Amino acid sequence: xxxxxxxxxxxxxxxxxxxxxxxxxxxxxxxxxxxxxxxxxxxxxxxxx
Numbered sequence: 001x002x003x004x005x006x007x008x009x010x011x012x013x014x015x016x017x018x019x020x021x022x023x024x025x026x027x028x029x030x031x032x033x034x035x036x037x038x039x040x041x042x043x044x045x046x047x048x049x
Contacts, residue, residue, distance in 0.1 A: 017024075041047045 038047070
């Protein structure tokens with residue numbers, strides 16, 4: 001089962017990845033910035049979760 005799901009994921013990534021590459025890079029960058037901002041604000045005691 002794991003091999004099959006991994007194989008399908010790699011295959012889909014090759015087919016769809018070229019079309020969504022730019023969007024994925026921008027979305028990933030925004031997510032990393034938001035995570036970093038959250039961690040900074042938590043350590044500065046501005047927010048608490």
